[in-house]
Amino acid sequence: MTVKELNKSKTPIVKINKTLDKLAAKVLFPDKLEEANRILKTVGLPKTKTS
Numbered sequence: 001m002t003v004k005e006l007n008k009s010k011t012p013i014v015k016i017n018k019t020l021d022k023l024a025a026k027v028l029f030p031d032k033l034e035e036a037n038r039i040l041k042t043v044g045l046p047k048t049k050t051s
Contacts, residue, residue, distance in 0.1 A: 006013060029035055 001009075
């Protein structure tokens with residue numbers, strides 16, 4: 001695609017930074033993760049409407 005076509009496009013162009021892969025296996029917020037897992041165990045997932 002040319003620059004003009006990219007500028008007219010409504011779809012955003014996103015470039016993924018490969019250095020973020022080193023953070024994939026690391027838990028950044030263990031307290032929040034523990035709380036979210038506890039809430040999901042007690043309450044469960046919300047019901048979704050199906051048509």
